[in-house]
Amino acid sequence: MARHRSTAAPGVARDDSDDELGIDDHPWEWIYRQNQPSASASKRKRSAQHNIVGARMGSFECYVGDCVLLKAEGSNEAWVGIVAEFREADEDGDKAANFLWFSTEKEIRNSDRKRTDFLPNELYITPSSDVNPLASINGKATILSHQKFLQQFPTGKVPRTSPGYNKTFVCRRGCNSRTSTYTPEFVWEDVYHGREGDIDDLVELVRSGTRSTRKRRNQDMPITEADYVAAPQGQELDEDYPSDDAARSRILVTPRKKQKTTRVVTPSNRRVVVKRALEFTPLATRTISPTYHQSSPFQIARAQLHVASVPTSLPCRESEFALVYSHLEAAITDGSGACIYISGTPGTGKTATVREVVSKLDEAVRSDELDDFIFVEINGMKITDPHQSYALLWEALRGQRVSPSQALDLLEREFNNPSPRRVPCVVLMDELDQLVTKNQSVMYNFFNWPGLRHSRLIVLAVANTMDLPERTLSNKISSRLGLTRITFPGYNHEQLMKIIQSRLEGVPGNIVEPDAVQFASRKVAAVSGDARRALDICRRAVELAEADVKASEPDPTTPSKRAKAKLGEADRTAKPSRGRVTIATIKRAINEATTSPLQQYLRALPFASKLVLASLLVRNERTGLPDSTYGDVIGEMNRALVLDAGSRQVHLLKGTEDKDSTLDAAAQRRVAKLARPAGVSAAAVDLTGAGIIILEGQRPERPSKIRLAVGDEEIKLAFRDDPEIRALGISF
Numbered sequence: 001m002a003r004h005r006s007t008a009a010p011g012v013a014r015d016d017s018d019d020e021l022g023i024d025d026h027p028w029e030w031i032y033r034q035n036q037p038s039a040s041a042s043k044r045k046r047s048a049q050h051n052i053v054g055a056r057m058g059s060f061e062c063y064v065g066d067c068v069l070l071k072a073e074g075s076n077e078a079w080v081g082i083v084a085e086f087r088e089a090d091e092d093g094d095k096a097a098n099f100l101w102f103s104t105e106k107e108i109r110n111s112d113r114k115r116t117d118f119l120p121n122e123l124y125i126t127p128s129s130d131v132n133p134l135a136s137i138n139g140k141a142t143i144l145s146h147q148k149f150l151q152q153f154p155t156g157k158v159p160r161t162s163p164g165y166n167k168t169f170v171c172r173r174g175c176n177s178r179t180s181t182y183t184p185e186f187v188w189e190d191v192y193h194g195r196e197g198d199i200d201d202l203v204e205l206v207r208s209g210t211r212s213t214r215k216r217r218n219q220d221m222p223i224t225e226a227d228y229v230a231a232p233q234g235q236e237l238d239e240d241y242p243s244d245d246a247a248r249s250r251i252l253v254t255p256r257k258k259q260k261t262t263r264v265v266t267p268s269n270r271r272v273v274v275k276r277a278l279e280f281t282p283l284a285t286r287t288i289s290p291t292y293h294q295s296s297p298f299q300i301a302r303a304q305l306h307v308a309s310v311p312t313s314l315p316c317r318e319s320e321f322a323l324v325y326s327h328l329e330a331a332i333t334d335g336s337g338a339c340i341y342i343s344g345t346p347g348t349g350k351t352a353t354v355r356e357v358v359s360k361l362d363e364a365v366r367s368d369e370l371d372d373f374i375f376v377e378i379n380g381m382k383i384t385d386p387h388q389s390y391a392l393l394w395e396a397l398r399g400q401r402v403s404p405s406q407a408l409d410l411l412e413r414e415f416n417n418p419s420p421r422r423v424p425c426v427v428l429m430d431e432l433d434q435l436v437t438k439n440q441s442v443m444y445n446f447f448n449w450p451g452l453r454h455s456r457l458i459v460l461a462v463a464n465t466m467d468l469p470e471r472t473l474s475n476k477i478s479s480r481l482g483l484t485r486i487t488f489p490g491y492n493h494e495q496l497m498k499i500i501q502s503r504l505e506g507v508p509g510n511i512v513e514p515d516a517v518q519f520a521s522r523k524v525a526a527v528s529g530d531a532r533r534a535l536d537i538c539r540r541a542v543e544l545a546e547a548d549v550k551a552s553e554p555d556p557t558t559p560s561k562r563a564k565a566k567l568g569e570a571d572r573t574a575k576p577s578r579g580r581v582t583i584a585t586i587k588r589a590i591n592e593a594t595t596s597p598l599q600q601y602l603r604a605l606p607f608a609s610k611l612v613l614a615s616l617l618v619r620n621e622r623t624g625l626p627d628s629t630y631g632d633v634i635g636e637m638n639r640a641l642v643l644d645a646g647s648r649q650v651h652l653l654k655g656t657e658d659k660d661s662t663l664d665a666a667a668q669r670r671v672a673k674l675a676r677p678a679g680v681s682a683a684a685v686d687l688t689g690a691g692i693i694i695l696e697g698q699r700p701e702r703p704s705k706i707r708l709a710v711g712d713e714e715i716k717l718a719f720r721d722d723p724e725i726r727a728l729g730i731s732f
Contacts, residue, residue, distance in 0.1 A: 012069070012078045012104065012166065020139035026058040028095045028134045030086070052086040055095065055134055062137065065195035069167065070099065070420040071138035079420045080141045080169065084129055084199050094133040100199060101126050101421060102143075102169070103177045113180035119146070121158065121168070124175035124182070127206045130335070132420045142168045145188040174206035178365070178372050183209030297509040298546035304503045305539040307532045314356055315502050316495040317349050323486050324357045324460075331458045332361070332373050332424045337450030338458045343466040344488030346712075347530030350462050351430055353488070358426065373424040380434025386442045389435060397425060408445070415455040424456040432463035433624050465624040490529025496521035499531050500538055511545065512538065512581040519583045523590060527720070528713065540589040541581045549579045594717060598710065601690070602718035608683035610719060611637055614730050616693065616708060617715050630684070630695070631702030637680070640728045 031054030054063035062068055064083050071078040081099030089095065102123040108114040123143070142164055149170045150156065158165045174183035183206060192202050303309060314321065324340070331338040344350050364370035376396035378389045390407035394400060394414075402410065427446070429435060435442055450457045466487055491499070500517050517538070524534040593599075602613070615636035619628045622636075681700035688695040696705040708715070719725045 012080060012169075021057055021060045021137070024058060029056045030054070030095075031056055031061065031063070052088075055086060055097070057134070060139075062140065063195055065197055065199065067102075067141040067143050068099075069138040069141050070132060070136045078138055080123055080143075081129075081420070082199060082202075087131060094135065096131050096133045098129055098131050099420070100129045100203065102171065103175055107177045108175070108180050109177065110180040115182060119156070119170055121170055123169045123171050124173055124177075125171055125202065125206055126175060126177060127203050127210070128177075129203075130421075133418070136418060136420055139167065143171050143188055143192075144168065146170050146172050147187070148189065174209055176206075176210040179210065181210040296546075297507055297511050298542055298549075301504060301507045301511060301542045302539055302546075304507065305500070305535050305542065307535050309503070311503065313502070314349060314353055315498050316491065317353050317488070320349075320486060320488055321353050321357060324354060325360065327484060328357060328361060328426065328458065328460075329364075329370065332371055332426070335371075335424060335456055337452065337455045339447055339450050339484065340458075340460050341485045342460060342462045342488065343485070344464070345490050345528065345530070346464055347528070347532040348488040348490055349531065350488050351428075354428055354460055354462065358428075371424065373426055375426045375428070377428040377430065378435075380429070380431035386435040386437050389429070389442060389446070393425075393427060411445075411449070415449045415452050415457065418454040422454065422456050424458060426458045426460065428460045428462065430462045432461045433465070433626065436625060463624065465621070491525060491531055491534075492529065493518070493521040493525040496525055496529070496531060496534045500534060503535065511579065512542065513583075516541065516581045516583050516586045520586045520590075523586075527716070530713070533713070537586065537589050537593065538581070540592065541585045544585050544588055545579060545581045598714055599718050602692075602714065603722070606683065607724055608679045609687055610722065610725060611640075611728075612680060612683050612687060613692065613708075613715050614719060614725050614728070615640060616706060617712060618730060620708070620712070627705055627707045629702060630700055630704045630706050633706060634680070634702070640730060 030052050033051035033053045054061055062083060064085065066083050067080060068083060069078045069080060080102040082102075083097050084100045085098040087096045087098065103126045104123060105114065105118040144152070149168070153159075153162075153168075158168050162168075171188045172185050174186075175181070186205075191205060324342070327338065327340055342350050342354065358375050361370060361373070362375075365372050374396055376393060378392050380386065383389065383392070385404070387404040387408075390404045390411060391402060394402060394407040394410055397414065398410075429446065432443075437443075446459055447461075449455045450459055466485075497517055500521065501514075504512055504517075520534055520537050520541070524530060524537065527533075602610075605613075612633065615633045616628060618640070619632055619636045620626060684693070684695055684700045684706070685698060687693045688698050691709055694705075694707050694709050719730075
């Protein structure tokens with residue numbers, strides 16, 4: 001999941017480069033204050049650090065209060081800002097300054113609330129600022145009011161031959177680009193006076209003017225023709241221009257001409273054609289009334305116990321939540337990159353906790369308590385190729401759809417070069433083991449980029465195994481992952497009870513007994529501690545209890561006296577626990593899960609087939625990868641069978657129990673070593689035909705890829721009490 005970004009370039013287009021600074025790369029020098037009694041108190045306070053009021057490079061000079069252009073290296077985009085304060089050194093030790101930013105209309109994220117009366121060269125003053133090196137300054141910019149601009153350029157456009165081309169802009173409003181709120185229109189020369197102006201007053205003007213104070217329109221009020229306002233491109237609107245979603249949805253805008261595809265040049269001089277975003281036609285959906293889910297206590301309980309139901313809080317994960325929140329908040333506030341590795345068995349709340357943390361951070365951003373950030377989720381189970389993660393990340397950053405190879409070139413340029421207005425990006429890489437490639441390039445890049453100086457990339461890597469980096473990834477990748485690791489342990493029975501009881505809060509009738517919840521929690525905690533498994537069992541138990549109640553109700557098609565009499569007698573002899581989830585109901589739900597057709601098939605398998613599945617599962621847990629080779633599985637079998645030396649299982653992989661007396665001992669050892677385990681090979685083929693495993697080409701050869709086609713929990717549940725598997729020392 002990613003926040004929407006405009007597909008157009010967010011900065012101002014610049015065809016020239018360093019035209020005012022010259023071609024020589026001179027060092028920057030400070031310009032110190034002499035005697036300026038006319039300066040305001042707040043301005044003197046800002047320049048108190050060694051009385052720095054300006055900077056000089058060669059013949060170019062800029063001062064506090066000047067409007068300047070800043071350009072990112074390797075890009076044809078520039079940003080416009082006001083020099084608010086000079087600093088001796090930034091975090092990299094370079095001379096730097098704090099810039100108050102202007103914003104273009106392309107940076108307004110909410111297209112529904114964005115004004116449509118913007119001018120081609122109009123900028124909005126914003127309350128946001130950050131520190132950038134002086135080396136990013138590209139020249140000076142001129143900001144005018146609309147009236148002054150038309151006096152100098154009556155056509156409304158700056159000619160290409162003019163010295164002010166791509167350097168002269170109009171500012172008549174302030175804007176908060178994140179909330180898409182605007183200030184009333186003003187005259188720029190009246191609100192800001194250049195070097196003699198007070199930047200703090202300008203910032204306060206924008207902040208106070210962009211606060212959302214309008215009330216939403218009452219949806220019950222009828223909409224008349226007077227509510228519709230035509231707002232064609234370039235036409236001025238009055239000061240009552242609607243700023244809320246409800247009113248904005250009633251604006252009729254003249255359709256704009258479709259934009260052409262954008263061409264971007266990568267560092268390797270490759271032209272990248274940026275495709276337009278896909279447009280999907282929504283399918284017809286059936287809307288279900290909320291009363292459908294709330295017509296009975298059983299339906300309410302089933303809805304709240306569903307694993308897809310989003311709870312109001314995450315119980316029993318308070319410490320892990322605090323750890324993830326603190327690390328993310330610190331990285332976003334500092335504007336630095338970071339890697340956080342989160343591990344734990346399935347069903348322990350890893351992804352849910354991260355999403356809850358991001359939701360709370362987003363609330364802090366909306367209340368202006370935290371700097372803005374971008375969030376994107378990359379799930380290894382939802383992409384066909386790990387390299388597609390490059391394209392997903394680039395689309396989250398710029399809203400442009402490109403191929404994975406093109407996205408990799410663009411991301412390398414993006415993170416290796418400084419950008420004056422880069423927003424921190426938080427990437428959730430879920431199901432990390434699915435993103436491991438043969439040369440491990442995807443993992444290397446995603447763990448290497450946060451360490452770059454200008455990336456501001458924060459990677460949250462989520463996996464099911466704690467030591468996946470050490471066992472699977474190379475040393476150069478695991479070292480870049482850092483020491484920030486958070487482990488989510490499996491839930492114990494008390495925690496599972498608390499989770500289930502929190503889901504059942506508000507369910508009328510108390511249909512689930514506390515003893516039943518405790519019994520289900522203890523059963524699941526003894527196996528895996530998977531909260532999803534416990535919720536599924538309790539949800540199935542509620543369904544069974546509901547079915548019992550429906551079965552006891554009279555059939556409306558046979559309202560005979562005899563039927564009523566039989567029903568009355570049955571009610572008198574019925575157990576008082578009918579319609580309630582008891583320990584017996586939980587047992588029935590567990591028996592259903594363990595006596596499914598798949599479980600019955602797995603338990604009835606011959607020993608060779610069980611050995612293949614158990615060895616494959618052990619291999620997956622050892623490596624942390626879902627794919628293995630048939631030869632690796634054979635190696636796991638050999639290691640397991642050594643523990644049971646002397647029994648019939650040992651001879652299974654030695655070809656035959658009867659030795660050829662005509663061969664010497666050395667020849668017999670070679671035959672035993674080279675003999676193909678026919679029984680195991682046939683078992684692997686049979687399991688492939690049954691859909692239990694996936695074997696490459698259905699050929700049991702050592703280099704053939706093999707993986708499970710069913711869940712790990714199904715294998716563990718079927719073989720947990722198997723005496724033959726336990727005899728090998730394999731326990732689940």
